[in-house]
Amino acid sequence: MFKRALICTDFSDSLQRLANFVPELAKGGLEHIVFFHSVPLMTSREIPCADEDKINAARQLLAAAEASVPVGVTVEIDIASGRGNENIIRAVKKHQPDVIFSGMATRSALNERVFGSTTMDIVDKVDVPMLVLRPQLMATYREGELAQRCQHMFDYLLVPYDGSDSAKKILADIKAKLQADPDCALATCLLCWVIDDGSRFTTNTPEAAQKALDQAKAEIEGLGTEIKTEVLTEIRTGNPLEEVLRSGETHDISAIAICPGKNSGLFKLTVPSFTSALLRASWHPVIHFPRQK
Template identity: 45%
Template sequence: MFQRALICTDFTDSMYRLAQFVPSLAGGGFKSLVFFHNVSVESGREIPREDPELLEKPRQRLQALLREVPSNIDVTIDVQMGRASESILRLAKQHQSDVIFLGTPTRTMLEEKLFGSTTARLAEKTGTPLMILRPQLVSTYTTAELELRCNHLFRYLLVPYDGSDGGKTLIKKIHHQVKTNPNSVLERVRLLWVIDENVRRELLGDNPMEQAQQELDKLQSELAALNLVVNTTIVEGSPIEEILKTAEMHDVGAIAACSRSIGGILKWSAPSLTREILRGSWHPVLFFPN
C-alpha cells in the first residue's frame, strides 16, 4: 500500500529492530525507508546546541543493524535533537513519507491524560497514515517471526465498517492508496460490521442485518475491482470486542481505523471506537487521520 516509510524509534520501543529486516520491508512494497531516532530535550527548555557525539552513538547503533540492503531501496538514518512529535512531522514532510511507523504501548484513559502521547499529538497534526505496533510484542518476536511480520503487515487488513461517515472515509482512503500505488501488496480485505448490542432496537431499523449485508455487498464489488479478495462479516455484540476477536480469528496483518474528526482525538473522555482500538489493540493498527 505504501512506498515511503518513516520508522521512528526511541530504543525502548523495539522499533529499531526493523532495521534488520529491510529486505522484508522491501518485499512489502517499500522503496524508501527512513529510520529516525529523536534525542529528546526536557519540556520547557530551549533546544540546546547539537552535540555530535550524542547524535553519533544512536546513528551508529542503527547503522550496525542494517543488513543486506537491496539495491532497489533507499535507506536513510536520521538522528536529531528536539521534541519527538515536531521532528517527526518535519521529517515526514521532508522525505514525503506516506506512512509513519510508531511503537506505542497500550494505555488506559488515565495514563493517556497523565503522560500524553506522541501518537495522539501526531494524529492531531498530520494527514499521514500511522502504522502503530506494540513494543511489548515486537520485542518478543524471534528473527524469523519479525521477518514474516514485516513482509505481511499490509497484505491483509481488517476494516471495521458501520455505514458511518468515518467508515466511508476509511474505505475511500484504502481505495485511494491501492489505486495510486501500482506496487501495492494489499491482497485481502475483511469488512466487519458490528451491530452494537447496546443500541436500542428501534434505532437500528427493521432489518439491520439485511441492510448491513446490502451495503457490504456493494463495497465488496467496489474493492474487488481493485483485484482484492474481499470477505464480509456481520455480527451483533460489543464493537471493540468483536473487532479484536475477528482480528485474532482471521490472522490479519493489521486493523485499519480512521478518525472521523481529528480535532477531537485528544479529548479522551469522549466515546470513540477508534480511540478504543488505538488504546487497547495488541494487533498492529493502521490509522488514517482525516
C-alpha cells in the same frame, strides 16, 4: 500498498530492531525507508545544545539499516535534536512518507493524560497513515518471526465498516492505494460490520448491514480485473470494540485499519472514541488513516 515509510523510534519501543530487516520490509512493498530518532537537547549547559554523543550513538544503533539494502530500495537514517513530537512532524514534511511507523504501549486514557503518548499527540497532526505497533511484541518476536512480520505487514487488513463518513473515507483511501498500485501487497480486505446490541439508537438490521457491505465490496471489485485483492465481509453483534478485536483473533489478519470520525468539543471529551479505544486496546498492528477534513 505503501512505498515510503518513516520509521520513528525512541529506542524504548523496539522499532529500532527493524533496521536489521530492510530486505524483508522491501519484500513487503517498501521502496524508500527512513529510520528516524529524536535526541533531546542538552539542558545541563546555560544554552541548550545538541547532544553529539547521543546523536552518534543513535546513528550507530541504526547503521545496520544501511548494511544490506536491496537494489531499487533507498534507506536513510535521520537523527534530529529537540522535541520529539515537533521533530517527527518536520520529518514527515521533509521525507514525504506515505506511512509512519510508531510504537505505542497499551495503557489507559488516564495514564495517557498523565504520562503522555507521542503517538497520540501526533496522530491527528499529520496527514499520513500511521502504523501503530506494540513495543511489547516488537521486543519479544524472534528474528524469524519478525522477518515474517516485516514481509507481511500489509497483506490482510481488517476494516471496521459501518457506512459512516469515516468508514467511507477509509474505503476511498484503500481504493486509491489499489488504483495506484494494483500489484500491491494487500491480498485480502475484510469489511467487518458490528451491530451494537448495547445502543438504544441503532437502527441497523443484519439485512441493511449486509446490503451496505455488498455495496462497499462492489466498489473495490469494480476497480477492474487487474486488482487482485480479495474482499470479504462479515456481520457481528455485540460491543463494537470487543467484536472487532475478536474478529482480528478469528481471521489471519496483518493489521486493523481505522479512521476517526469528526467528533469534537464536549462530545469528544465525554464519549470514548472507538478509534482511540482501539488504538489503546488492540494487540494487532493498527493503521490509523487521517481523519476526513
